[in-house]
Amino acid sequence: MKLYKGLVAATVEALQDIFVKNRQADRVVEQLLKSNKKWGVRDRAFIAENVYEIVRWWRLVKYVAQVDKAAENEDFWQLAGAWQLIKPLRLGGHDAMESLPEWPEFEGLDPQSVIERYQEGTKIRKIAQSIPDWIDQIGESEIGEQWSAELSALNKTAxxxxxxxxxxxxxxxxxxxxxxxxxxxxxxxxxxxxxxxxxxxxxxxxxxxxxxxxxDAGSQLIAPYLDVHPGMSVIDACAGAGGKSLHVAALLGNTGSVLSMDIEHHKLQELERRAARNGVTNLTTMLISSEKVIANLSGTADRLLLDVPCSGLGVLRRNPDSKWKLKPEFLDKIRKVQADILESYSKMVKKGGKMVYATCSILPSESEEQVRAFTRRHQADWRFVSEHRTSPARDGFDGFYMALLERK
Missing domain, CATH: 3.30.70.1170 (Sun protein; domain 3)
Incomplete structure (x- = not known):
């Protein structure tokens, strides 16, 4: 395949925005593709595919290019060149690219050395599957033998x-x-x-x-798991931009009520736009500005959805840059946030009502273990009903967890 310098340069620019300026990959790609109206469909596809795949295989690409820390412009050109050499192998082909264009930016990049390093790297899981050491260790610790299969599935294009x-x-x-x-x-x-x-x-x-x-299909299983019926009062307390709120509203057939809550106003604004487009008439939004907002809703919900903030390790297929930005201390912090949300928000459920606790994490410490701990603390008030987990490796869905609990 012929490489065009302008398209590779755009790829390099995007990678610098993601890894040096710490911007989100999807926003970087979206803005970049809007910046040049002369790019055709194939040009745009080349840029988007190469940016996302280099981000996905970032550790492997750095390993084969022998770039320890990408900081300078020339580092990113070396990485872009190394990716072109190994891309056919990584994406299922049998033969590596044999040479690169004779551009000054690719000087010093030896194809034979790159392929040899690639062959070495594929024997080491954390390099072959491009994952930080600490996530690889936690995944193996919590998931065990299934971790390798899940990790491989999470590196496939969603x-x-x-x-x-x-x-x-x-x-x-x-x-x-x-x-x-x-x-x-x-x-x-x-x-x-x-x-x-x-x-x-x-x-x-x-x-x-x-x-x-x-x-995603895995995400679509969560709203039905709430066991909603027409006329019910439902609260989605961590609604975000509201994909699951809209699903609940549809399951209710525009009857009853859906109260979508979040701590970020702009997400609720986006939800309101989506609701109007969807023809949803039974949904209102509310900003969580203080703990008092939650307290005032005590005992008001027939159903409560808690799709809590999490590591996002179940949706790496869609957000491959997040694995490079996650830190161990964030995981410790978010587990506490999850437990706090369960503790305080669950009070919004009526007696006899039900609640779904959900995450988009494949880690039991954010999911099953949180539910077990909550039900142990509240044996007198809550009953565990059921749980379900989607597996990227088994189902081909994103990795979601959902548990249904009933207030006695």
Whole structure:
């Protein structure tokens, strides 16, 4: 494949924004692709793919390029060149790229040395799977033998999954609009469609008209796990931009009420825009500005969803840069936040009501262990009903955990 210097330069620029300026990969790529209207579809695909894949395989790429710490412009060019050499191998091919263009930026990068280092690196899991030492250690400690399989699955490119909005349409209608050969249903997830070919759906009229949302199949299992029925009062207390709130509203058929809460106002604003597009009329938002807001809602909810802040280690397929930005101390801090949320927010549930505790982490210490600890502390008031975990390796979904508890 011929390399174009301008496209490689754009890739290098994006990597510097992500690793030097510490910006989020998805925002960097989005802004970069908007910056040059002359780029065609293939140009944009090259930039997006190469940025995300280099980020995903960052440790391996640094290893083969023998770059300990990328700081200078020339370091990033070396890394971009090394990736081009090993990309065919990493993405399932059999032969490495034999040479690079004779650009000054690639001087000193020896293809033979890169391939030899690649062969060495593939024998060491933390390098071959490109994961920081501390995450590899925690994963193996908490998950055991299954960790290697989960880690490998988390390094695969995530599919684009749609959730059909039952308030406006059905799965057959959307399949017909998008093309039966373009989508396929997901077993066990009744409103999910997987796109067979990646595409940006945000420009489609069917999306603009609220016929579907983009939501992973694993995430789509959480709202139904709440066991909601028409007319119920439901609180989504860690709503974020509200994908699960919208799903709950649809499951209620626009009856009852959904109160979507978060500590960040801009996320709730985005949820309000999405709700309008989806035709949702039973949803309101509320900013959590103090502990008093939670206390005032004590005993008011038939159902409570706590999709708590977490490490995000179950969604690395979609956010590969997060593994390089996570720190061990954050994990310690977020576990305490999770326990505190469970302790205080659970009081919003009526007696006889139910609550779902959910995370997008594959670590039991953020999930199963939090629920066990909570139910031990509150044996007199809460009953554990059931739990479910999605496995990237087994299911092909993102890694979610959900537990259903009932207030006595």
């Amino acid at each position: 599919p684009v999954v749609l959730r059909i909005n039952s308030l406006k349409t059905d799965i057959a209608t959307v399949r017909e609009q998008l093309g039966l050969d373009m989508t396929e249903p997901v077993a066990g997830v009744p409103e999910a469609l997987v796109l067979k070919k990646r595409m940006n759906v945000s420009g489609l009229d069917s999306f603009k008209n609220g016929l579907f949302e983009v939501q």
